[in-house]
Amino acid sequence: MSAARDVVEVLARALADQPDEVHVTEARHKSGLLVELFMAPGDIGKAIGRQGRTAAALRTLAASAGEKEGTPVTLEIRDAPINRGKAGGQ
Secondary structure: OOHHHHHHHHHHHHHOOOHHHOEEEEEEEOOEEEEEEEEOHHHHHHHHOHHHHHHHHHHHHHHHHHHHOOOOEEEEEEEOOOOOOOOOOO
């Protein structure tokens, strides 16, 4: 696990109303590290913030953590799959 992934996960769980629905993955690419943040649909707005300020701050912190490791980091914020582990979806 990278420091960037850890930073994103801790901050996203602190922002979320449903911290158990926060999942963070990472994948190495030619251009660096891709960190994907998955949150419940109701919590996405909290991760993005007004005019994207919170998302920009998360990206800045992830990039700073990656810079300490010498790796460029890209952060993507995505909706978690809706009916994961729930029956019926109603």
